[in-house]
Amino acid sequence: MRLGESILLRAEHKGKLREFITIVSEEKFHTDFGIIDLEELLQKEVGDTITSHMGQEFVIQKPRMPDHFKYAKRTGAPMMPKDIGSVIAYTGLNKEDSVLDAGTGSGILAMYLGSIAKRVVSYEVRDEFVDVARKNMERAGLDNVEVRCGNIVDEIATLDEKFDVVTLDTIDSKDVVLNVRKVLRPGGFVVTYSPFIEQTKDIRERMAEVGFVDVVTIECIEREISFSERGTRPATTRVGHTGFITVARM
Amino acid sequence: MRLGESILLRAEHKGKLREFITIVSEEKFHTDFGIIDLEELLQKEVGDTITSHMGQEFVIQKPRMPDHFKYAKRTGAPMMPKDIGSVIAYTGLNKEDSVLDAGTGSGILAMYLGSIAKRVVSYEVRDEFVDVARKNMERAGLDNVEVRCGNIVDEIATLDEKFDVVTLDTIDSKDVVLNVRKVLRPGGFVVTYSPFIEQTKDIRERMAEVGFVDVVTIECIEREISFSERGTRPATTRVGHTGFITVARM
Amino acid sequence: MRLGESILLRAEHKGKLREFITIVSEEKFHTDFGIIDLEELLQKEVGDTITSHMGQEFVIQKPRMPDHFKYAKRTGAPMMPKDIGSVIAYTGLNKEDSVLDAGTGSGILAMYLGSIAKRVVSYEVRDEFVDVARKNMERAGLDNVEVRCGNIVDEIATLDEKFDVVTLDTIDSKDVVLNVRKVLRPGGFVVTYSPFIEQTKDIRERMAEVGFVDVVTIECIEREISFSERGTRPATTRVGHTGFITVARM
């Protein structure tokens, strides 16, 4: 493994699974099960094990986005995988894309975007959220995601870069939509995520004003199917509404 | 633009939009609105226009996956974006991944996977589907997607490559699941897509036998929200059930 | 059978099922399969057969509401059984109830209400709809449903009767809600049905103004499950959104 690489250390302790995500470095990593010398990782590969000073063995894995979703530090309710998946599929997000993101929060969406796209610029207005998001990016080894502190409504005027996809998860989405054209490549997509119908309606009105095409709003309702000895059925408990996703194209 | 690049040519003719996807080459491209000399594209950029011998002007765009979804040749009902999005998000598919896919069909899912991952190997058992899928990959400029003719149930034994993600959309998924471990990297995901409950149940039983963890089956129900002068409401017509997605990890 | 009773005549003709709903009377009933002397029904019982002058045999049945839903004359899209069921269950409609209904349309909801409640008064503003609804009530033998021509918004002021349940399926529901208290018995329910979110929001605002309690808005999404040789799954085609049901109590 190499310095700066994101790794997941998995231990089984008294029948319970414990996982830690960190970065290969020359430092010591403190866990409930003893201290791990991260420098040793330079001589290891994914699938190998490493042992703490207390003798606890850890399997070394490469963390994937579902691991980051689970273990990243959170500053609020992040976008759910079902919705992130729709954002990716409806924009056709791919490895050649530059993405402009706003409303970073803890950066869960930006992490997913960064794991796929070439480059992501993400704006967050609250200092403390910027810090959390930056740490999440670092721990995920995503050096192509740049988290900037600032209000996208104002900052968009100063941008002279073009983007293939713009993702907006902020209460100011409707105002960003008015000025987003100038930073969007031809054929590019803008996507907004809003919990409420009224916000979504405002966004769509602005999109119509500005002349976006192929505007569609969807809600993704996910049902888990439960399989057990007793039988098969949709799960009896579940997550309700998260948000409305509006996709539009220039 | 460069040779081999995928392009979308968009014309407005008598108020109607017409779009064509092709590849930059030294050939002529025949449309209802006249012949286009594709060689001219070498001197053009995205956003420029090109004119047919009949004088029809076309805007040059870079096609994105939603364009390919719309215009790719189809051999049957492809997986829908809502489901493709879930496959991507729940596996955390990213640009460093190698993917093994089976049940290529017309290759819609493989195209999406290929636009994100480093490499995709996709197995399809029917010759004529392989041809269609290969043409779709070519037209999308996806030279990292290798469509192979063969039955994955047998072929999996011959593979000595490892994959991060395995996606299965075939009636034989349950048999593949039994042997998929040997080609899956540690921490990697296998995803199956099946229209029916019985198939899904069989798959889950095999997954349990083989010792997969974090097994979850979901159904993604998408609702479009309609906004009009009369008011806002979920759309009155819509797509019903497509398939159950089962995600498991090694 | 007795005069005025509603009957369903069912014939099988060349493997196809044909059904007619009519009323026991002294008249002749003309069908594609010959003329039936309805007077003969006075000597028959449910389950017996009757023969047309062309020799076609008909089984005599008692029509139930799903038959009326299928065969009643329609002036527009009626409320669906899933929504009618919610109206009934959430108000606890029972055989001792008096119901005030508005926006009769073809009277499908009023028929269901009338088959359960003691008495239904239903207002419809369009003359031609009133005629259709009255014929539907007659044919269903529902002499406890009184269809009145008039605008409920105005007429409610003239009513000195009290009702246990008020059901509103009209664009004026929000205005009715303002004055509905005076005709509602203590503990009684008002229910509105509206296709759009905006209408529903208006209704809820008025309900809050007037001091209704236990206000709840639901949408009932019905999925049909399909069972076939190939397997079990939710149906691939289906009805989308119909309307939002708001229930409130005095």
Add this chain to the structure above:
Amino acid sequence: MRLGESILLRAEHKGKLREFITIVSEEKFHTDFGIIDLEELLQKEVGDTITSHMGQEFVIQKPRMPDHFKYAKRTGAPMMPKDIGSVIAYTGLNKEDSVLDAGTGSGILAMYLGSIAKRVVSYEVRDEFVDVARKNMERAGLDNVEVRCGNIVDEIATLDEKFDVVTLDTIDSKDVVLNVRKVLRPGGFVVTYSPFIEQTKDIRERMAEVGFVDVVTIECIEREISFSERGTRPATTRVGHTGFITVARM
């Protein structure tokens, strides 16, 4: 009011609503807010008030089914109003109907059925559930619902009565279906309610064997819409799957 009538007594105490359902009798009724002399009710009407020996005032109301749903004693998870509504609407349950019910449980469905139909016979195999259900019927003043202790699978052979509707919420539904024809009137409906797909599939196979027609299985997914200062959206928490409803006709 008259002896044996079901009443709801509603008190507001320190800003909190407290409700009690009981029966008009010559007895005393003990509440946290003092003793009420129920005999006084004979001189009262709905809408009047009655005062406890501690001076707490109670408004007298007539309880409706949603009140009984809320306050009836429960022996397990009862059928939900959304599903009860579907049972009623899809069978066209009406005030002339005789209903055979099985799997009484605490009798919530039987109470709804009894409030609409002329007569309900309901079988429950567990003694202690029969007691609870009978008390619920009594408290609701439903003397037309007869709760019998016994296994419907066996008892159906002994029945010489005919029913318009048969409702089955028991793990033995599939066995009842085989013999239900002999107690069902022509044109009558049988409805089953089962949490699991496998049970539902068994039931449908038996229905096909026995020759039922118009067989349809539905699942009713209810979404509550939430309206607040912040905006309108489907509720973020909600009930998941309850059961599959299968309706068939003879």
